Amino acid sequence: MPSTLPDGEPVPADGALPPSATAGAAARPLAFYLHVPFCASRCGYCDFNTYTAAELGGPGSGGVGREGYAELVEAEIRLARKALGDDPRPASTVFVGGGTPTLLPPDGLARMLDAIRGEFGLAPDAEVTTEANPESVTPASLAALREAGFTRISFGMQSARPHVLAVLERAHAPGRPEACVAEARAAGFEHVNLDLIHGTPGETDADWRASLEAAIGAGPDHVSAYSLIVEDGTRLARRVRRGEVPAPDEDAQADRYLIAEETLSAAGFSWYEISNWATGPGARCRHNLLYWTGADWWGAGPGAHSHVGGVRWWNVKHPAAYARALAEGRSPGAGRELLSAEDRRVERVLLELRLAEGCPLSLLSPAGRAAAERAAREGLLSSEALAEDRAVLTLQGRLLADALTRDLTD
Structure with a gap:
């Protein structure tokens, strides 16, 4: 699988944290990240901890699939409650990422959110986000997610140009992400993000401008624009190594960033983090801001990372190992470190x-x-x-x- 975990020191079987981690916790926000590792197919550039149905259904896979996955995450949320003891903080933000979270049915995502609500509570103004691929949602599923308490949704658009999507091995048709924004708005989502990638081999400045204009025209209140990174172990890296496609050009990527800043600023977006623009302070992703400002968060799911009070830990990567640890009543943590x-x-x-x-x-x-x-x-x-x-x-x-x-x- 792509990406490796550091070693670190062992995580206690009960997930207990040292007293230093929870000292003064009441003054810090608490967030949750829930990782859903399933994808219909893996994009050629992606090195996230994701698995297709075929990969999880073969010998030695442990038989972990979408059915019952929400129950596993529930179990880790209960473990978090025990580890954090009488910590009074409700969750300020929840972010469900992946993978493709919306490959789970809405009631599965709702069940995970309900577990946080039941064990910790949600702040009255909690931001609750899920990522989604454009082909994995419908008007009905979006309405169900909004009804369940999700307040924000982030769609993986990446590009508006078919030949760029083909290099990235994205499955959705051009125009579908823009339609998703309208469907999300109709379902009651006030906050909608579109993710874009620039610097894909074969992309031109004109292609990038077209993608930005399509994204802006769809009416989101947040746009994320990332430069393509060729990660070791991915299909894209192998294609670059074989000379099938050129490596991203750093000068071209810098030019695309300047185009993004110019185009998004002209459309009323302001940058608040290097790769993120929003139409106003209320449209900024509060969950990511908590990451960037050193708040506490518990990451549940295979390979998820957590941080509480200067203690950082990470879960075992494979869903079968994750499920086995929870079934045995122990933390799925693979290792941790105490930050100086x-x-x-x-x-x-x-x-x-x-x-x-x-x-x-x-x-x-x-x-x-x-x-x-x-x-x-x-x-x-x-x-x-x-x-x-x-x-x-x-x-x-x-x-x-x-x-x-x-x-x-x-």
Whole structure:
């Protein structure tokens, strides 16, 4: 399977956390991520922890399928309740990702949400998101999800051009994601996101502009635009290695990012994280903002990652191993690490610098502050924000964020 998990130290069988993890927890938001690992087919560029029906139905698979999956996640949510003890926090956000969560029937997704509601409660204004592939929903299923308590939905559009979708091995027809936005709105979803990918081999600037315009025209209040990364172990990586398709061009990807910023800004969207634009503060993905600002979240499902109070852990990857652990009454955690104060400082810089608000200069070492001053002189950080003791990326800085972050955290 693509992507490997780190080793870490063992997770206690009961999932217990050290006292340091829950100290002061009441002042921090609590979120849940629920991983649904099923896909009808795997896209050639994807290295997520996903499985097709054929992969889960063969010898040694453990026979874990969509039927009964919600019950497994319920069991981990009950384990989370025990591990967090009398923690009084309701869930501020819930995000169901995958895979393709909407390959489960709406009542399966509702059951998982009900488990969180029953064990922890949901905040009155909780944001509840599910990802969806355009071909995996109908007006009826969207209405059922909204009725179950989902407030936000994110569709994988990726491109409006058939030849680009073909390289990505996406199954939906052009135009279907745009229709899904209308169907979601009709079902009562106020917040709808479309995911786009730029830099696919064979894509032109004109193709990318067409995708942006199609996405904007559909009427979402949020757009995510990611540059294509060729991940080791994927079919796309093998095609690139064999010379069947060219590797993504970094200069072209930078140009596409600038086109995205120009086009989305002109349409009333504002960037709030390097790859994310929203029509206003209320349309920002609150769940992802909790990740980027170091909040607590429990990740349930095979391969899901969690973080509570400086303790990070990750579950076993394969659904059969996940199911076996829960059936035996033990945590499905594969390993964990306790982050040091320095680890947490560096992570805050890495993540908060990606945000439009930037990160406070107090997080930087003396060498990092000197690097920030150089970056401001080079036009990569805002001089005005630096004068107010914050490191905030300029548009040019967003293009070079990875390299700049390394300088600031040295």
